[in-house]
Amino acid sequence: MTWQQFKQQYLVRFWAPMPAVIAAGILSTYYFGLTGTFWAVTGEFTRWGGHLLQLVGANPETWGYFKVIGLQGSPLDRIDGMMIIGMFGGCIAAALWANNVKLRMPQSRIRIAQALIGGIIAGFGARLAMGCNLAAFFTGIPQFSLHAWFFALATAAGSYFGARFTLLPMFRIPVKLKKVDKASSVKQDENQARLRFRIGMLVFAAIIGWGLLTMFNAPKLGIAMLCGVGFGLLIERAQICFTSAFRDMWITGRTHMAKAIILGMAVSAIGIYSYVQLGVPPKIMWAGPNAVIGGLLFGFGIVLAGGCETGWMYRAVEGQVHFWWVGLGNVLGSTLLAYYWDDLAQPLATNWDKVNLLTSFGDKGGLLVTYLLLALSFAAMLLWEKRFFARKAKRDEQLIAEAA
Template sequence: MQEIWQQFKQNYLVKFWNPTVAVVAAGLLSAYYFGLTGTYWAVTGEFTRWGGHVLQNLGVDLSDWGYYKLIGLQGTVLDRVDGVMILGMFAGCIAAALWANNVKIRMPQNKIRIVQALVGGALAGFGARLAMGCNLASLFTGIPQFSVHAWFFTIATAIGTYAGVRFTLLPIFRVPLKITKGATKVKESNPNQAKFRFKLGVVIFIIYLLLSFYVMQNSMKLGFAMLFGLAFGLLIERAQICFTSAFRDLWVTGRAYMSKAIIYGMLIGTIGVFSYVQLGMNPKIMWAGPNAIIGGLLFGFGIVLAGGCETGWMYRAMEGQVHFWWVGIGNVAGSTLLAYWWDDLAPVLALDYEKINLLKSFGAVGGLIVNYSLMIICLVAVIWWEKRFLRKAKERVALTNTYTIR
């Protein structure tokens, strides 16, 4: 029995999970999350509320801010669905990181990294809220919920990440290597520390799990949100799900493994959401205006500059990477800044544009076909780019070898 437990622990709690399987599972869970809570998997809206609460505590009157009238600022983190879901994500991330002994305080190597984290995080937060979505609220909920604004945002995000990659290759962002004398000492892992951390991770997991069931007795919706948040946190940390790396890998190395996994997750999530919509639930449809395009460009550029998207910075912060604490602070600050400027920007960039629902535009079956067709086109484009990139890389290597032989 002990041997079976150790094998299970090593294979499923300590080792990293297959990203494709994990992302597909996340897509399926996001559909069920919509069905059981009536809302969608997203985080930056709640981060904007956190910024609002900070301002309120500083004495700022937010009663006339249109953005907070739109998304609501009532209650606290503990009695909002988004709030307890995000707390669950943090709990799942830290529990999973502790299981694998993957927690260590790591400071940024250079001050420029802190600037990148704050500015990039702020741009990403601002862009996400301007577009009414982030990587989760668009790729895993907006597109599966048949909202055209999410397609605008996603395409713009891809372009923004490409620009971000080119920008971060500038010499200013190249941290000089520090050469030290003598051989580098490899610190041996402490088995007692690993055992303690594993137990601590189990305790955190069980406490949040039990709290979820306790809350469920008074509010099914809040209890389910806590459970789903915990599951989302486990998935993103154990599979290292980061949308930034998915886009960045495409532009830098041509690898499309994570990009393809995300599309598979979207394909799975879409049919789940479609089923719930046919049962009478209303999807979340937002304005398909310039706000989605501009927001996507800023978000894509920002997540590459910062080094992590919403899921990426959350699990890395729980692993002890201090850089991503700054990304999170920037994210909240940027989201709150957008709330401040919303009343000036919204009439021009968002409110005068239609909220386009593919299911209403093309009918139930037609909208489903259109949405799936667009996702298949994205998958084909990603595969084409990957093969093209790798073929050109092989050609460059062959050409270099030819000149070397000569």
């Protein structure tokens, strides 16, 4: 294979979602084994909000939530912080490779309001549940934490209500038709594409070099950054978005992304299990009402906003201004939860047990239960898709019959 063929096939074209999500599951497993933590982003976004408050003279380090997740140092000193920097670097490099960077403004103020309010709701819900679509779902379930199952089911329910809510007439934007003399060309500017590809390669080389140099003094931080680059490449090139996985299931009946996510978790679970047997402790969170309420809020919020914690990151660097507002909302919502945590913690979270399925059912039993639940989830996706399209076909037949 020549360089030009490799470039077009793997760096410029979008990647198939199914293998990319499975690859993300495998990478998250190694990330856990090498750094001792799971792939997560909203905890660090909450710390960013805390640092901003410190800049204006507040003392968020005294809040109970930051005593749980920590606020010491800076993003450069934390595994999550370096991983997210790597993710942004990977997203930017991938977007530039494909010349997929263009400033795109929201179509209306309604969309900006949706992005900001939805982002706040999702950020608040994610941190109430101690994790977003990653830590409390995609990487939480393979960690054998019961709270992740509560969160996943609640997120599905929340996304259903969010999908129905966003279909209301108030969210419909009038379409303005423009008269044109001729069709606009869709051909890319080859010189621009070539320049951006080179800049993308420089960004990629710089972030990889930064990660490798960091490994000499702080191995885990360097590994976190390099893994973050991998995560960033995967989510941008394959356009991995958990929001679409939930929303499409309810609106269009398509479950391809949802099934890919289940398979990704299935692949990750056996790897996490192996590391746990080697002595790396899994991350287990409270299986209380916080996981359910947080999941409902998160599911509703991501659909209202139009993007989840991974989705807004790669779309923001692609120039979609709408998702800048989603990201801002995420930081604001998660910081707001941190402020109210002391009032909510005991009744909703800390008074409840942290349930580890490997402890409750034994090592092999916990692994088996996890795979049984994943299998049931996959079967439910197949059943839902079949029923959805069967009903759609029946409605179409009725409309045809009425028209005739």
